[in-house]
Every structure is written in C-alpha cells, then in structure tokens.
Amino acid sequence: MIEFIKTLISGLGLGSIYALIALGYTMVYGIAKMLNFAHGDVIMVGAYAGIVAFTSAGLPPVFTVFLSVAACTLLGVLIERFAYKPLRGASSLSVLITAIGMSYLLQNLALMIFGSQQQAYPQYVKLPSVTLGGITIDGITLLTLGVTALIMIGMSLFINRTRLGKAMRAVAEDRGAAELMGISVDKTIALTFAIGSALAAVASICYGLTYVYIKPTTGAMPGIKAFTAAVFGGIGSIPGAMLGGIALGVIEQMAKTYISPLWADAIVFAVLVLVLVIRPTGLMGKEVQEKV
Amino acid sequence: MKKLISLVLAAMMVMSLAACGGDTPASTGKADAGTKAAETIKMGGIGPLTGDYANYGISVKQGAELAVKEINAAGGIAGQQIELSFQDSQGDAESAVNAYGKLLDWGMKLSLGCVFSGETATVVAAAKDDDILLLTPSGSSDNILQGNDKAFRVCFNDSYQGTMAANYIKEHAITDKVAVLYQSDYDYSVGLYESFKAGCETNGITIAEVQTFTEGTKTDFTTQINKLVAADVKLIFIPIYAEPASTFLTQAKGKFGDDVYFFGADGLDGIMEKVAQDVTIADNVLMLTPFAADSQEADVQAFVKAYQAAYNATPDQFAADGYDAVYILKAAAEKAGSTSGAAMAKAMTELEIDGVTGNMKWTADGNTQKNAMAIIYKNGTGSVFGE
Numbered sequence: 001m002i003e004f005i006k007t008l009i010s011g012l013g014l015g016s017i018y019a020l021i022a023l024g025y026t027m028v029y030g031i032a033k034m035l036n037f038a039h040g041d042v043i044m045v046g047a048y049a050g051i052v053a054f055t056s057a058g059l060p061p062v063f064t065v066f067l068s069v070a071a072c073t074l075l076g077v078l079i080e081r082f083a084y085k086p087l088r089g090a091s092s093l094s095v096l097i098t099a100i101g102m103s104y105l106l107q108n109l110a111l112m113i114f115g116s117q118q119q120a121y122p123q124y125v126k127l128p129s130v131t132l133g134g135i136t137i138d139g140i141t142l143l144t145l146g147v148t149a150l151i152m153i154g155m156s157l158f159i160n161r162t163r164l165g166k167a168m169r170a171v172a173e174d175r176g177a178a179e180l181m182g183i184s185v186d187k188t189i190a191l192t193f194a195i196g197s198a199l200a201a202v203a204s205i206c207y208g209l210t211y212v213y214i215k216p217t218t219g220a221m222p223g224i225k226a227f228t229a230a231v232f233g234g235i236g237s238i239p240g241a242m243l244g245g246i247a248l249g250v251i252e253q254m255a256k257t258y259i260s261p262l263w264a265d266a267i268v269f270a271v272l273v274l275v276l277v278i279r280p281t282g283l284m285g286k287e288v289q290e291k292v
Numbered sequence: 293m294k295k296l297i298s299l300v301l302a303a304m305m306v307m308s309l310a311a312c313g314g315d316t317p318a319s320t321g322k323a324d325a326g327t328k329a330a331e332t333i334k335m336g337g338i339g340p341l342t343g344d345y346a347n348y349g350i351s352v353k354q355g356a357e358l359a360v361k362e363i364n365a366a367g368g369i370a371g372q373q374i375e376l377s378f379q380d381s382q383g384d385a386e387s388a389v390n391a392y393g394k395l396l397d398w399g400m401k402l403s404l405g406c407v408f409s410g411e412t413a414t415v416v417a418a419a420k421d422d423d424i425l426l427l428t429p430s431g432s433s434d435n436i437l438q439g440n441d442k443a444f445r446v447c448f449n450d451s452y453q454g455t456m457a458a459n460y461i462k463e464h465a466i467t468d469k470v471a472v473l474y475q476s477d478y479d480y481s482v483g484l485y486e487s488f489k490a491g492c493e494t495n496g497i498t499i500a501e502v503q504t505f506t507e508g509t510k511t512d513f514t515t516q517i518n519k520l521v522a523a524d525v526k527l528i529f530i531p532i533y534a535e536p537a538s539t540f541l542t543q544a545k546g547k548f549g550d551d552v553y554f555f556g557a558d559g560l561d562g563i564m565e566k567v568a569q570d571v572t573i574a575d576n577v578l579m580l581t582p583f584a585a586d587s588q589e590a591d592v593q594a595f596v597k598a599y600q601a602a603y604n605a606t607p608d609q610f611a612a613d614g615y616d617a618v619y620i621l622k623a624a625a626e627k628a629g630s631t632s633g634a635a636m637a638k639a640m641t642e643l644e645i646d647g648v649t650g651n652m653k654w655t656a657d658g659n660t661q662k663n664a665m666a667i668i669y670k671n672g673t674g675s676v677f678g679e
Contacts, residue, residue, distance in 0.1 A: 120569040
C-alpha cells in the first residue's frame with residue numbers, strides 16, 4: 001500500500017510537469033491550429049537560462065525564475081513571429097515541418113553553446129520533505145503539484161473570465177468571424193505563444209529542481225510525452241491537457257513500479273491508442289462537426 | 293554547355309582530391325628532429341574525443357601520450373621513435389572503422405584498437421585479414437575479440453568483472469544480501485549483471501531486488517529508488533555508466549541509510565566530474581578497478597605524478613589502461629622482433645607485464661586476468677576500500 005501511494009505521488013509529480021507542457025501544446029493547437037513541436041525544446045532553453053542566471057551570473061533565485069520565464073516567453077514569441085507567422089496561409093504540413101526544423105535548430109544551438117555533457121540545474125529552492133504515516137514526500141514534488149494546481153485555476157479563470165481569454169476562445173472557434181468582430185488574430189496568436197512558453201519555463205524549473213541534470217536533448221522526450229498527454233486529454237481542451245498530463249504521469253510510474261521500466265513507454269502509448277479508439281477526440285475533447 | 297559541365301565536374305574532382313590529401317591524421321607524438329620520418333614507428337588509437345562519452349576517450353589518449361613521451365625519451369622501441377595519432381570516433385562503430393582505415397593509410401604499425409566495446413568489435417572484425425595487432429585498452433565486452441586471433445585487451449572482460457565483484461563482496465564480508473540496478477538495453481550493463489548473478493550464487497549471496505532502466509527512462513529513478521529502499525540491503529550493485537549513475541545517485545541522495553554502498557565497475561569511472569556540483573552525492577560509491585591513483589606502489593605513484601604534471605588531473609582507470617597499452621605494445625614488438633601482427637600476437641601469450649593496472653598475462657583468446665581492488669568515495673576523494 002505504501003508502495004502504491006509513493007508511486008502515485010511520484011506519478012502526480014511527473015504528470016504535473018507533463019500537464020504544464022501539454023497546456024502549451026493544447027493552447028497553440030486550439031488557437032493557431034498547428035502542432036508546435038519545438039515546444040519541448042523551449043523547456044530545455046528555460047532550463048539552460050536557469051543555469052546561466054543562477055550558476056554563471058550568480059543571480060538570486062527570484063531573478064533566476066523571472067529570467068527563465070522572460071527568456072522562454074521571448075523565445076516563444078520570436079519563434080512564432082519569424083518561423084510560423086510567415087506560414088500562416090500555408091498548408092498545415094509545411095507548418096509542421098517548420099516546427100520540427102525549429103526543434104532541431106534549438107537542440108543544435110544548445111549543443112553548440114553548452115556542449116553535449118550534462119549540466120546540473122542549480123538547486124536554489126530547498127524544501128524539507130514531509131513525512132505522513134510512513135510516507136515521505138519530497139518538498140519539490142509538493143511544490144510542483146501546488147504550482148500546477150494554481151496555474152490550472154489561473155488559466156481557467158483567464159480563458160473564461162477575461163476579455164483576452166474571450167478573444168482567444170473566439171479565434172479558436174472561428175478565426176475569420178473573430179477577425180470580422182474586430183479581434184486581432186495575430187496578436188491573439190502571439191499572446192498564446194507567449195503564455196504557452198511562459199508555462200514551459202515553469203515546467204523547466206520544476207523539471208530542473210526534480211531531475212537535476214540538463215542536456216540539449218532534455219526537452220525532446222517530455223515534449224513528446226506532453227504532446228501525447230494533450231491528445232489523450234483531447235487536444236485543444238485546457239482541462240483535458242491537465243487531466244491527460246496527470247493521467248500519463250501516473251500510468252507511466254505505475255507501469256514502471258508494477259510491470260517493468262522496459263514496458264513503461266509501450267504501456268503509456270498503448271493506453272493512448274485505447275482511449276483514441278473508444279473516444280477519438282480524447283478524454284475531454286469536444287465533438288466538432290467539420291464544416292465542408 | 294556540355295563543356296562547362298565537364299569543366300565544373302573536373303574542378304570538383306580536383307577539389308575533392310585536395311580535400312583527401314589534407315585529411316592525413318595529425319600526429320601528436322614528438323618525432324626527433326634529427327631522425328628521418330621513415331624511422332618512426334607509427335601508432336594509432338581510436339576513441340570518443342568529443343560527444344557524450346568524450347571523457348573516456350580523452351583519458352585513454354592522455355595516458356597513451358604520456359607513455360609515448362616516456363618511451364621516446366628513453367630511446368624508443370629498438371631505437372625507433374613512436375609517433376602517435378589518436379582519432380575521434382565519438383564512440384560510433386562506423387566512424388571507428390573509417391578512422392582505422394585512415395590510420396592504416398597513414399602507415400600505422402601498432403594499434404591501440406578502440407576505447408569502447410562496440411567500436412572495438414567492428415574494428416576487430418574489419419582488421420581480421422590485416423597483419424596488425426589490436427590491443428584495446430578498455431573494450432571490456434566478452435565477445436568482441438572473437439574471430440581475430442590478433443586482438444587483445446588491457447582491461448578485464450565484463451563477465452570476469454561481474455564475478456570479481458561478487459567475490460569481492462564475499463571476501464571482504466561486506467554483506468550477504470544485495471540489490472541490483474542495471475540498464476536493461478545496454479550490453480555492458482546486462483553482461484555484468486548476468487555474471488554478477490552467477491557469482492552471487494556461487495558465493496551464497498542473495499539478490500533481494502533487481503531494478504532496471506532503459507535509455508529512454510534514464511532521467512527518472514523515483515520508482516526504482518522506492519523499491520531499492522524497500523529492499524533494505526546494505527549494498528546495491530550498479531553496473532552502469534557514470535552519466536546515468538550520476539542521475540540515480542543525485543535522486544537517491546538522502547533516501548538510503550548512511551551505511552549503504554553503491555558498488556559499480558569500470559563504467560563508473562569519471563563519476564566525480566559528473567557530480568562536480570556536489571561531490572557528496574558520490575559518497576559511499578565503491579568502484580571495482582585494477583587501478584587506484586592513491587595506491588602506494590612506486591610505479592603507480594610515478595605515473596600519477598607524471599600525469600598530474602602533464603594534464604593537471606588525476607588519472608582514472610582509462611588513462612592507466614591507455615598508459616599500460618603503449619608499454620605492452622612496446623614489449624610485444626621487442627619480444628617478437630618485428631611489428632608483424634602474427635608475430636606480436638604470439639609474443640603476447642608469452643609476456644608477463646607489471647603495469648600500473650596490475651600484473652598481466654594473456655591467453656590466446658586475448659583476455660587477461662588480473663587482480664582488482666575497490667575504491668570508495670567520500671567527500672569527493674577516493675581511497676582504497678578497507679585500508
């Protein structure tokens with residue numbers, strides 16, 4: 001039983017990181033109707049920004065966090081402006097290839113600048129672990145869970161209660177009509193990228209504090225898993241991304257504990273296939289009639 | 293138009309030829325200015341000098357360079373100076389074979405094989421019909437020397453290491469109940485685990501828990517650590533490389549008791565650099581090795597001093613392997629009286645060498661059996677276990 005709860009907690013921690021990344025995927029897909037495969041690598045950039053800010057420049061933790069978020073947000077907006085915006089009218093295949101290219105560009109730039117050797121993410125947040133009934137929970141895992149929950153609530157309020165959120169929903173629903181209503185589609189999409197990338201920076205901080213070592217390829221696997229989580233939860237849906245991320249993290253850790261680490265990834269993707277067979281739109285996805 | 297195309301093609305051919313010409317391996321050994329180039333013996337080495345595993349290749353290269361310098365200063369091999377060229381393979385087998393071909397074209401007579409098992413296996417197979425002795429400093433996988441009777445190694449092989457590890461635990465009465473964490477998609481790790489398991493059976497050691505991970509899951513060890521902690525053992529055998537080991541140890545810090553040992557083999561070499569941000573992460577790491585930099589033996593001390601003076605670093609096992617390999621090649625060439633691979637291979641089985649990695653004799657299959665000790669790390673420094 002203790003083992004089960006421990007696995008569940010580590011699954012929730014991992015799932016929270018997936019969920020934060022998945023939010024970025026799902027928002028961009030919902031609003032810009034494109035798969036931003038470079039999203040995972042934004043996390044890697046955020047992590048290196050943290051290393052540079054804290055370890056190399058010696059900035060205090062608060063500035064380190066701020067700098068990571070600022071760097072990722074700027075990067076997200078720049079990627080959108082220079083790589084994706086010129087392709088707004090192009091076929092979705094061209095946009096997809098550009099996104100994959102951007103992903104490799106970021107990885108190789110990091111390889112050139114930081115080298116292939118792993119670097120340790122500074123552990124600037126030190127929290128005592130909590131022991132409850134024989135189960136010890138890492139402070140960082142609790143922090144990750146708390147931060148993710150807060151962001152989840154904040155994002156829901158933002159999307160549903162603010163004017164900008166309303167604009168985003170409008171663009172997601174019908175870009176042409178939204179433009180006719182006086183909503184600036186370009187600005188809304190840029191804002192989406194900014195928010196998604198800022199969330200990626202938060203994910204990079206949680207990732208760095210939990211798993212410590214950073215390499216140029218660090219973002220690739222969590223990126224793919226988070227994309228899976230977004231599809232699992234229903235791509236385009238914000239609660240779906242959260243649910244999908246958490247579910248994926250828990251399934252992965254359960255599979256590692258009770259079956260074998262060798263099978264963990266296979267099981268994760270098998271569950272994805274199963275969900276998509278039963279509910280093609282994902283757990284929380286809406287059935288939308290395609291207009292012909 | 294046709295003429296133009298043929299002109300362009302011709303120009304391209306000339307340029308590609310020029311590119312080939314410029315590609316001769318750069319030599320790092322010092323040839324005596326007085327002797328002619330023809331009078332040097334060319335020695336080649338291959339290994340990862342860049343990329344993820346660069347630390348292993350660089351160590352071997354530096355160890356070999358040091359030995360070459362010493363031998364040249366003492367008069368070389370039968371009066372001939374050694375010229376060393378070390379090629380970068382990034383640990384990739386395909387690049388290693390290309391590098392081997394390049395070295396042959398350059399005129400290599402003595403070969404340090406390759407650093408890694410994978411690349412060694414490919415080059416050993418490719419060099420089957422060449423009359424050249426391949427002496428890998430550190431390729432430890434069991435089967436890589438098969439099919440070529442001119443292939444030998446300086447380090448001990450994997451299954452021997454696994455058995456040695458089990459014997460070591462028994463001999464030093466560390467514990468009789470252990471757990472294992474190994475990488476299930478990596479030959480080196482699996483090979484060591486299999487032989488360790490067999491060794492434990494012979495020695496009456498119980499393996500209470502076996503945990504695995506793969507290349508794709510080597511960033512998160514939470515579930516494995518939970519299970520290993522629950523197994524409540526005094527020693528965890530970790531036959532894995534330094535990089536995943538650093539991740540595992542970082543995440544495990546503070547979760548195990550202070551008296552729990554993490555016992556690994558040669559793959560752990562270089563662990564201190566990987567956890568440089570907090571060296572206490574590697575506390576209680578035991579590493580099975582034939583070489584310890586703080587050994588009191590005179591030849592080891594002389595080597596460590598010379599290495600520190602040259603590279604401002606303490607030599608690890610890979611550096612020691614590279615250093616010994618050069619001296620072994622020298623001894624074999626002198627005994628055989630030529631650099632012919634067949635003659636040197638015969639000489640190898642008759643040699644007995646006292647190197648910095650211990651006393652070595654070889655069997656015809658290329659393997660050597662030597663003693664090993666364990667180094668224990670505490671606060672960033674290693675010392676011989678039990679002393």
